[in-house]
Amino acid sequence: MSTVVPPTPWGADLYEEALRAGRGPLFLRRADGWLLPLDVERWCAAPDPADRSALRRCAGAVLDIGCGPGRLVAALASGGHRALGIDVSEAAVRHTLRIGGSALRRSVFDPLPGEGRWGTALLMDGNVGIGGDPAALLVRVAELLAPGGLLIAEAAPVEMDERVRVRVDDGTGRARPGATFPWARLGAAALLGYARRAGLRPADQWTADGRCFVALRRRAARSASHSAEPAKRPAVTSSQRARNTSADSPVTRS
Incomplete structure (x- = not known):
């Protein structure tokens, strides 16, 4: 199991x-003053054509990692998908619930419902940067997917492989001193490199409205005839499996 990373404040106020x-x-602000704009208006609007190009590729139950205000979760739910958003921001989870999605306040590195059974995972809007360690993040996402499951990730529009510490800022410097967290930005080539090492193989790549997307598939489990496991290994019974607690159930809109 991956190391649990406690939720960050993410510039809560x-x-x-x-x-x-x-x-x-x-914005996300680096220590040197460089600012990366955060597209709040787009995140709070309905999915645009670039978003929909990714949503059309979703199959099975969908986990939106870093769901933000929930536009993708709500759109998937309205289209008949079973979808869950997770985010470390309480405000983001509340917003997702208000617009009809299901969401939990969790880090991707926390225990999550349905581990190893998700049909699709999403890392949109730069969320490949979560935790500032793309290798660890993609290994964790592979753990969450079912064998043969799909990760749809949005890459930076130019080639890069950058890891920095940032804080949320409104451009006036009002963010709390010291409220920094690790972040990463990856172009498609760097993302594909980390993905291969995590057991995710390329399935598709496309651009839409200047945004770059990569679809990656978790390698399917080997058949029993090719397994190196002993043939008479005892089966794991249902009583031996970890069970979800009530806290693992998605919060749904009341």
């Missing part, structure tokens, strides 16, 4: 204010 207003300005 500034982020919540932006989600409540449905607009920025909001």
